[in-house]
Amino acid sequence: QNVTVPASQFSRLNPQGCLLASNIQPSLGQTLVLYGEPVGTPEEDRKLANACVDAFFQGSDQKPQFMASGQLFGSPIFAYDNGKEKPTEQCHLLVCLNRHPETLKLVEKTSLSFFNLLCCRSKILFAYHEARWCYRETRGLYGQLEQEVTDFKELATQRDTRLEQLKQKLTEMPSKTFDYAVYLRDLEDHKTAIATNAENYDYWLEKIRESSLKDDNIEFLANFLNQRTKLFQRQIQTNLNYLKPGQQLFDQMLGSIRGIVETEQAQQEKRLERWIASVGIGLAVSGISSQTAAKPVESIITQLYPKQSLDCPKAGVTPCLIYSVVFVLFHVGFGFITALIFGRIMDRGGK
Known part of the structure; x- marks a missing residue:
């Protein structure tokens, strides 16, 4: 038998915040779905959804904010998000209020599609977070290597110590340029991961649409694909366009340093050979003259x-x-x- 309970009872579903992202540390982020059958009027649905969220996150400072609303299988659905970038801090919440006799049946029918859709969403956000981390690391290396370029130009006036300093740079720089190349490769990988999961997201979204009712509105799900995902892809491409020329510059500088070191070492070896030859000739002439x-x-x-x-x-x-x-x-x-x-x-x- 169904029992009517106030929205405040949703706090019992999350005792001591046991389902909060800060406690479970989700590696790919978190999506929670709250389901209820309202007894009030449809005009009160938004207010009821907010009350459910307030109760669920009672006593916590991690409550997500309202983001969008729509209609799924004849029933209203509300989306909330805390906007965190770090996966272990993300919380995405959907509140579904059943107001149509077909809702439960269609939810059960499309449950796998919904599960896969939300997984793709989490993977996209995770890949973007990793891409942002790679960008920050690469940007830090970019600053270090730019300083190396400046120092390299100043070495032209320090002929006495130039060779030793160039050898030192030749020891330190390859590891930095290698890390730089690895981060660029990882950025490309994350860009590919987002594109792949975006295609999968679109596939599962179409599966859900196939079961949707005439008056359904799930544009908030499509907006994630058409707006946020495309924004992520453009941002990563912009970062790559900014960082890739640096890789060529640093490779050229490393090649120049190798060339200078090899040239100066060869000159030193030639001078040593000439000195030895001169000494040998001098000793030979001295010996001959003495006889x-x-x-x-x-x-x-x-x-x-x-x-x-x-x-x-x-x-x-x-x-x-x-x-x-x-x-x-x-x-x-x-x-x-x-x-x-x-x-x-x-x-x-x-x-």
Whole structure:
């Protein structure tokens, strides 16, 4: 036997807020459906629906706000939403007041279509939330990489430390550019997910319409598809259009850094090779000159000290020591000058 109860009794359906999103943490959001058979006049239906919502969320600050109304299977239906973006905080509420003898039968007939429709709705909202998160993360990376571009331009005037700083950037930047590319890919995936679920939403909406009565009005369900979903898709595409050029810029900068590092390292290696070659030539020339028959050092010392014998060790410690020092300095100096000349020649030839 049916019993008439006041709308305030709806609070018993949600004791201590056990069905609130904050308690159940729904991963894809939440849709609640309240059903009742009103005893008042149709003009009071909106007021009755509001009273049911007030009672259900009694003592809570998470009460959703009225969004739209319509007519489903001959009975009024009211939609409420708290407007939260985060899935675990979302609450979507439908209040259906039975005023037609066919309502229950048609609801039962289309229950699967309704269930799938609401699932598609939740998936669309979830994908958009994830897309917004990806955008914020990518935007943060965009700011960091823009600073890298500015720093890169300033390195042109810091030749002494430029190579080491470029190597440091070459170590840090690839991970950032990789994360940037991953976020862009995820944005594309979320855009595709919204488009796919929008098609499914439209399919199940048509299934519901097939069972609708002549005077039914479920435009509020179609508006979610035609307005909010399309807005989500446009927003994601706008974000992609804004962020994609940044990926190309950062890839080019990374390539430029690699090119500069490779070029400067190659130049350093060439300079080292030339230096080694010059030293080798100098040592070779020094060794050859020390073995020449002309003995230029002995000739010079003999001319400077004609009475001094150079027959070591008979000549004594001092003459022999002077001879040895001058001998070494002469040939080393000769080799050094030769190495310097050849080094200059190789430097000019390498330019």
